[in-house]
Amino acid sequence: MINKIVQTMADAMAGIKDGSTVLIGGFGAVGQPNALIDGLIEQGATNLTVACNNAGVGHVGLARLMELGRVARIICSFPRSSDPVVFETLYRAGKIALEIVPQGTLAERMRAAGAGVPAFFTATGVGTKMAVGKEHREIDGRTYILEKSLPGDVALVEAWEADRWGNLTFKEAGRNFNPVMAMAGTLTIVQTQHVRALGEINPDHVVTPGIFVDRVVHVPYGDPSGF
Amino acid sequence: MINKIVQTMADAMAGIKDGSTVLIGGFGAVGQPNALIDGLIEQGATNLTVACNNAGVGHVGLARLMELGRVARIICSFPRSSDPVVFETLYRAGKIALEIVPQGTLAERMRAAGAGVPAFFTATGVGTKMAVGKEHREIDGRTYILEKSLPGDVALVEAWEADRWGNLTFKEAGRNFNPVMAMAGTLTIVQTQHVRALGEINPDHVVTPGIFVDRVVHVPYGDPSGF
Amino acid sequence: MAETDTAALKPFSRPQMAARVAQDIPEGWYVNLGIGIPTAVADYVPLEREVIFHSENGVLGMGPAPEKDKIQPWLINAGKQYVTLRAGGSFCHHADSFAMIRGGHLDLCVLGAFQVAENGDIANWATSENDTAPAVGGAMDLAAGAKRLWVLMDHTTKDGTPKLVHHCSYPLTAVGAVKRVYTNLAVLDVTERGFVVIDMAPGLTFEALQARTEAKLHTAS
Amino acid sequence: MAETDTAALKPFSRPQMAARVAQDIPEGWYVNLGIGIPTAVADYVPLEREVIFHSENGVLGMGPAPEKDKIQPWLINAGKQYVTLRAGGSFCHHADSFAMIRGGHLDLCVLGAFQVAENGDIANWATSENDTAPAVGGAMDLAAGAKRLWVLMDHTTKDGTPKLVHHCSYPLTAVGAVKRVYTNLAVLDVTERGFVVIDMAPGLTFEALQARTEAKLHTAS
Numbered sequence: 062m063i064n065k066i067v068q069t070m071a072d073a074m075a076g077i078k079d080g081s082t083v084l085i086g087g088f089g090a091v092g093q094p095n096a097l098i099d100g101l102i103e104q105g106a107t108n109l110t111v112a113c114n115n116a117g118v119g120h121v122g123l124a125r126l127m128e129l130g131r132v133a134r135i136i137c138s139f140p141r142s143s144d145p146v147v148f149e150t151l152y153r154a155g156k157i158a159l160e161i162v163p164q165g166t167l168a169e170r171m172r173a174a175g176a177g178v179p180a181f182f183t184a185t186g187v188g189t190k191m192a193v194g195k196e197h198r199e200i201d202g203r204t205y206i207l208e209k210s211l212p213g214d215v216a217l218v219e220a221w222e223a224d225r226w227g228n229l230t231f232k233e234a235g236r237n238f239n240p241v242m243a244m245a246g247t248l249t250i251v252q253t254q255h256v257r258a259l260g261e262i263n264p265d266h267v268v269t270p271g272i273f274v275d276r277v278v279h280v281p282y283g284d285p286s287g288f
Numbered sequence: 289m290i291n292k293i294v295q296t297m298a299d300a301m302a303g304i305k306d307g308s309t310v311l312i313g314g315f316g317a318v319g320q321p322n323a324l325i326d327g328l329i330e331q332g333a334t335n336l337t338v339a340c341n342n343a344g345v346g347h348v349g350l351a352r353l354m355e356l357g358r359v360a361r362i363i364c365s366f367p368r369s370s371d372p373v374v375f376e377t378l379y380r381a382g383k384i385a386l387e388i389v390p391q392g393t394l395a396e397r398m399r400a401a402g403a404g405v406p407a408f409f410t411a412t413g414v415g416t417k418m419a420v421g422k423e424h425r426e427i428d429g430r431t432y433i434l435e436k437s438l439p440g441d442v443a444l445v446e447a448w449e450a451d452r453w454g455n456l457t458f459k460e461a462g463r464n465f466n467p468v469m470a471m472a473g474t475l476t477i478v479q480t481q482h483v484r485a486l487g488e489i490n491p492d493h494v495v496t497p498g499i500f501v502d503r504v505v506h507v508p509y510g511d512p513s514g515f
Numbered sequence: 516m517a518e519t520d521t522a523a524l525k526p527f528s529r530p531q532m533a534a535r536v537a538q539d540i541p542e543g544w545y546v547n548l549g550i551g552i553p554t555a556v557a558d559y560v561p562l563e564r565e566v567i568f569h570s571e572n573g574v575l576g577m578g579p580a581p582e583k584d585k586i587q588p589w590l591i592n593a594g595k596q597y598v599t600l601r602a603g604g605s606f607c608h609h610a611d612s613f614a615m616i617r618g619g620h621l622d623l624c625v626l627g628a629f630q631v632a633e634n635g636d637i638a639n640w641a642t643s644e645n646d647t648a649p650a651v652g653g654a655m656d657l658a659a660g661a662k663r664l665w666v667l668m669d670h671t672t673k674d675g676t677p678k679l680v681h682h683c684s685y686p687l688t689a690v691g692a693v694k695r696v697y698t699n700l701a702v703l704d705v706t707e708r709g710f711v712v713i714d715m716a717p718g719l720t721f722e723a724l725q726a727r728t729e730a731k732l733h734t735a736s
Numbered sequence: 737m738a739e740t741d742t743a744a745l746k747p748f749s750r751p752q753m754a755a756r757v758a759q760d761i762p763e764g765w766y767v768n769l770g771i772g773i774p775t776a777v778a779d780y781v782p783l784e785r786e787v788i789f790h791s792e793n794g795v796l797g798m799g800p801a802p803e804k805d806k807i808q809p810w811l812i813n814a815g816k817q818y819v820t821l822r823a824g825g826s827f828c829h830h831a832d833s834f835a836m837i838r839g840g841h842l843d844l845c846v847l848g849a850f851q852v853a854e855n856g857d858i859a860n861w862a863t864s865e866n867d868t869a870p871a872v873g874g875a876m877d878l879a880a881g882a883k884r885l886w887v888l889m890d891h892t893t894k895d896g897t898p899k900l901v902h903h904c905s906y907p908l909t910a911v912g913a914v915k916r917v918y919t920n921l922a923v924l925d926v927t928e929r930g931f932v933v934i935d936m937a938p939g940l941t942f943e944a945l946q947a948r949t950e951a952k953l954h955t956a957s
Contacts, residue, residue, distance in 0.1 A: 063764045063786045088572040088609075089595040091588075116648075141650040152648050159648055164571060165613030165656030169403065172610035176396065176831075177838030177881055179427040181408035184659045185617060188636075188690030191655065200406040200436070209427070226788070226797075226824040233492065233589040233606055237572050240608040244835065260823025265460065266493050267826035268608070270796050272766050272788070272841050284588035290543050290565045315793040315830075316816040318809075343869075368871040379869050386869055391792060392834030392877030399831035403610075404617030404660055411880045412838060415857075415911030418876065453567070453576070453603040460810040460827055464793050467829040471614065487602025494605035495829070497575050499545050499567070499620050511809035 065227040066256060066277045073097065073250050073278040074104035077215055081106055084171060084213035084242040085113040085123060090285040092235030094219040094252045096278070098122045101217065107131040112171070112211060114164065114238060116140035116148040127151055136211065138164035163191060166208055168241050174212035175244025175273070183208055216246025220269070220277075223253035224260075227274030228267045235285075236268065243273040252280040292454040293483060293504045300324065300477050300505040301331035304442055308333060311398060311440035311469040312340035312350060317512040319462030321446040321479045323505070325349045328444065334358040339398070339438060341391065341465060343367035343375040354378055363438065365391035390418060393435055395468050401439035402471025402500070410435055443473025447496070447504075450480035451487075454501030455494045462512075463495065470500040479507040523718035526670075526699040534559040535714075536625060536667055536697050540566050544622035545615070547571070547657055549639075550594040553625040553667050567603075569621060571653040573612040576604025593653065616653065617660040624661035626654060628668045628693075630683040633709035633730040635693040637666060638685035649686070658689030670698035670727055677729040679703070679710060700724055708733050744939035747891075747920040755780040756935075757846060757888055757918050761787050765843035766836070768792070768878055770860075771815040774846040774888050788824075790842060792874040794833040797825025814874065837874065838881040845882035847875060849889050849914075851904040854930035854951040856914040858887060859906035870907070879910030891919035891948055898950040900924070900931060921945055929954050 067073050074097075077083075083101065087093025102125055109132050116137050117124030124147040126132055135157060140148055151157040162170070163185045173181055182205035186192050196207040218239045221232035229251060231239055243249045256279050294300050301324075304310075310328070314320025329352055336359050343364050344351030351374040353359055362384060367375055378384040389397070390412050400408055409432035413419050423434040445466045448459035456478060458466055470476045483506050527535065529552060537559030540546060547569045548554050558579070560566045568577040570592040577592060578599040585599075592598045607615075615621060628639040637658055641649035658664055671677050679696065696703045701724055702714040711733045715724055725732050748756065750773060758780030761767060768790045769775050779800070781787045789798040791813040798813060799820035806820075813819045828836075836842060849860040858879055862870035879885055892898050900917065917924045922945055923935035932954045936945055946953045 062784075063788075088593075089591055091572075091591050139650040139652045140648040149648065161649065161651055163651050163655040164609075164653040165617050165660070168609035168613050169405070169617070172835075173408070175839045175841075176835035177412075177840060178396070178408045178410060179430070179432055180425075181400070181405045183405060183617065185404075185656045187659065189655060189687045191651075198407075203406070205406055224824060226786075228824060228826055230492065231606075231608075233587065233600075234570075234572050234574055234591050235589050236492075236606050236608045238609045241610045244839065244841075262826075264797075264821055264826045265457065265463075265495075267828075268492075270826045270828060270836075271824070272790070272796060272836055286588065289563075290567075315814075316812055318793075318812050366871040366873045367869045376869065388870065388872055390872050390876040391830075391874040392838050392881070395830035395834050396838070399614075402618045402620075403614035404619060410838065412877045414880065416876060416908045418872075451603060453565075455603060455605055458827075458829075460808065460821075461791075461793050461795055461812050462810050463827050463829050465830045468831045471618065471620075489605075491576075491600055491605045494607075497605045497607060497615075498603070499569070499575060499615055513809065 064225045065271065065274060066225050066279065070096070070100040070103065070278060073276050074100045077101065077104055077106040079106050080108045081214040082110040082112065084216040084246055085111060086218045086237065086239035086242050088114055088234065088237040092219050092231065092237050092239050093285065094217045095122055096252045096280040096282065097217040097250055098126060102126050102129065108133050110134040110136065112136040112213065114138055115142050116145060118142045119144045120147060124148065127157060132157060134158040134160065136160040136162055138162055138167050168238065170208055170211035171241045171245035174210035175241070178210055180207055180209045182206065211245065213242065213246040214248065216242040216249040218243050218249060218251045220251050220253040222255045222257050222262055223251055223277045224257045224262055226259060227271030227277055228262050229269035229274060230262060230266060231268055240269045243269045249273055249275050251277045253277055254281050291452045292498065292501060293452050293506065297323070297327040297330065297505060300503050301327045304328065304331055304333040306333050307335045308441040309337040309339065311443040311473055312338060313445045313464065313466035313469050315341055315461065315464040319446050319458065319464050319466050320512065321444045322349055323479045323507040323509065324444040324477055325353060329353050329356065335360050337361040337363065339363040339440065341365055342369050343372060345369045346371045347374060351375065354384060359384060361385040361387065363387040363389055365389055365394050395465065397435055397438035398468045398472035401437035402468070405437060407434050407436045409433065438472065440469065440473040441475065443469040443476040445470050445476060445478045447478050447480040449482045449484050449489055450478055450504045451484045451489055453486060454498030454504055455489050456496035456501060457489060457493060458495055467496045470496045476501050478504045480504055481508050525717045527716050529555065532667060532697055532699060535702065536665065540623065542566060545569055545620060547616065547621050547624045547661065549624070549626035549654070551627045553627055554594060556625055569615060571612055573607045573609060574598065574600065575607065576601045613656055616656050619660060619662055621661040623663045623665060624657040625665045625667050626657065628666045628678070629685050630678050630680050631666050631693050631696050632680050632683045635691040635705045636683050637664070637688045637693050638683040639688045641686045654688050658692045663694045664692045665695045665697065666693050667697045670700040677727060680729040700727060711735050746938045748937050750776065753888060753918055753920060756923065757886065761844065763787060766790055766841060768837065768842050768845045768882065770845070770847035770875070772848045774848055775815060777846055790836060792833055794828045794830060795819065795821065795825070796828065797822045834877055837877045840881060840883055842882040844884045844886060845878040846886045846888050847878060849887045849899070850906050851899050851901050852887050852914050852917050853901050853904045856912040856926045857904050858885070858909045858914050859904040860909045862907045875909050879913045884915045885913045886916045886918065887914050888918045891921040898948060901950040921948060932956050
């Protein structure tokens with residue numbers, strides 16, 4: 062019997078190596094896998110590259126992971142937040158590397174990684190500093206730049222529902238980067254609000270099929286709060 | 289009030305021009321927009337390029353459109369079918385051009401068109417005749433070829449449910465190419481089994497949002513039969 | 516800068532600016548409103564004129580902000596404000612949401628900006644090449660991807676420096692993308708000739724507007 | 737071709753070949769079975785050993801063929817046969833379905849073939865460069881994209897021509913992709929050395945197998 066549901070956070074985090082690229086879902090506090098981030102803090106892997114939309118708030122979660130010196134590099138579209146003190150301090154001190162990526166390019170680079178596309182052309186960023194050093198090409202009269210895929214060694218994802226095969230649904234705007242990162246991660250770890258029996262999720266309504274999911278841990282924390 | 293639902297097939301087909309590229313959904317008989325294909329036959333546009341998975345069965349639908357001399361070129365992955373007589377006769381007589389595309393490359397080229405990606409690298413077809421004349425590139429130790437997007441002037445799509453904003457769901461394996469073509473078509477025309485009131489389709493269950501849909505016509509024909 | 520006519524000048528207020536943009540959006544358009552002033556545009560589109568608002572984080576068909584006791588904690592926009600979803604709205608993931616943007620499916624995007632150049636270049640994400648950690652978000656995708664880009668901003672900075680310029684001095688968001696600019700002083704189309712004035716605040720003369728604008732202005736005729 | 741040992745030779749039957757492949761698929765694998773003989777492999781994987789079968793047309797988690805009175809007319813596989821969906825199965829669109837294939841998410845694909853070369857090249861979609869309208873379907877995506885490609889085919893053509901060759905003479909489906917071949921005479925791994933025999937049909941000697949094979953065969957030791 063396939064059972065991707067693990068009982069402890071330690072089991073969920075087992076095997077994450079130093080130097081890993083970790084994709085972290087969520088947009089603001091919505092759909093953000095906070096329990097998994099805390100699990101990663103506990104697990105101990107360091108020298109990480111983190112890809113996510115923001116660069117952490119306050120001194121908890123991703124900000125805490127950075128504050129502990131465990132993140133060597135962050136790839137994100139919007140390093141500012143309501144309280145970006147940890148990131149900004151580290152960044153100004155030269156203790157963390159930053160790669161700014163337009164939000165759509167970030168999503169598409171991860172989708173490409175999940176779909177076997179190693180590189181693609183896009184119009185986003187043409188003529189801007191994002192295009193510096195990138196291959197340019199005119200196609201059918203418009204100029205594009207080449208962007209590479211962004212695969213993750215690990216993806217941390219929050220879902221609304223999950224079953225033991227790893228099928229997932231998401232709640233409203235909690236979907237955001239989560240399904241894309243699930244595709245792009247070699248080891249995709251999910252925290253879910255609800256565990257469903259196999260077959261209980263309508264096959265037409267599955268958003269992330271279990272093929273993209275490796276481990277599921279049940280974290281029924283309720284509603285997100287604060288950004 | 290936005291109302292994409294049109295009352296007649298003539299309204300659904302209005303404005304399709306000679307020389308158009310037409311994307312036609314379906315896989316076998318499942319999810320195939322037969323009524324729209326008949327509407328296109330009636331509408332009269334000619335010198336068409338058609339992209340779909342197969343090249344028609346018997347003497348109806350797409351095969352009929354070809355038999356009438358209206359299709360100059362077909363882009364597909366599997367020109368064979370249970371009864372491909374029309375295509376094969378035209379093809380041997382040099383009266384129709386054929387571009388064979390691996391099925392996944394076909395899907396990805398249309399998804400790329402819908403997503404603003406004019407070209408992308410893929411491993412599919414490397415070392416085969418599909419790669420002849422295409423740009424090759426080694427990326428991270430593997431060789432890939434460059435494929436261009438495949439946009440449609442028109443997409444013909446079959447849905448299970450639709451509302452007046454053009455939101456769509458699909459039934460089981462009837463989904464197939466339909467959502468991808470809906471994204472890739474400049475003018476996306478949908479035949480739907482069921483018309484739903486706005487808001488009746490759960491927003492978490494919408495598969496193709498109305499932004500990709502221009503016209504909807506109600507064709508409650510029941511279940512597909514025959515391949 | 517010429518200040519001779521300021522006694523009579525009545526700049527458009529923020530609500531007037533937002534309302535003016537709203538008035539120009541026809542029913543049926545798919546529209547993304549940038550963070551900041553542009554977000555207010557939605558308040559001036561009556562619900563019965565169905566305009567479908569998109570947010571980068573996978574929300575299509577946003578409605579007005581919820582009353583405080585009706586907040587849905589899983590329903591926010593790209594500005595991380597609570598929003599509502601209209602009947603007919605839907606959710607999708609980030610790659611699909613940006614496929615809408617980058618694939619040219621949005622009829623309109625309205626952004627704020629630091630500078631707009633007469634060729635349509637826009638600078639709206641960083642005010643210095645040396646900004647240590649500028650935040651671009653979805654601005655570059657929106658500016659390059661939407662069918663139309665309109666900018667909603669003050670005509671000058673607070674100290675009077677023009678924001679409609681010959682060439683942007685700030686880092687660009689996109690090149691040649693802006694089609695129209697709504698400021699507190701005027702509405703201008705970006706054309707092959709450059710900025711064409713199509714409306715001005717009450718009490719403002721063309722010459723006075725030009726005095727507040729670095730780029731050369733043109734009349735519509 | 738050496739026929740000295742044919743009296744004792746008992747080639748594997750089709751069901752035996754399919755069962756042998758099935759036996760080698762562990763629980764939890766995501767598997768695509770090609771049209772034709774490979775499709776039968778699913779019949780030999782017991783339902784309680786959960787193997788998740790994928791079909792190109794957006795079906796993940798296929799179960800056995802339905803009884804005639806329980807056909808679901810919207811539920812077919814890539815071979816356009818009616819199938820069932822297991823609890824835990826799901827549907828997706830073609831681009832997502834091929835993302836599973838091309839993104840390396842399938843543990844295994846089993847295809848039929850015309851020829852397999854000792855370097856793992858596979859030819860399975862056209863028997864001539866002059867084939868007027870060859871049908872490739874998803875074969876190239878599957879061969880290039882799955883983590884493992886196994887081939888299930890007869891060892892020779894009906895007239896005895898070897899199908900395990902030095903170099904494929906037919907148009908290629910993919911280069912260096914095949915990891916294992918199951919034939920009616922043997923099971924062979926494709927290694928850096930070439931074909932390594934890991935099992936043979938009863939009554940067959942290594943020499944007799946080599947006589948039916950163009951490529952050089954190796955023993956496992």
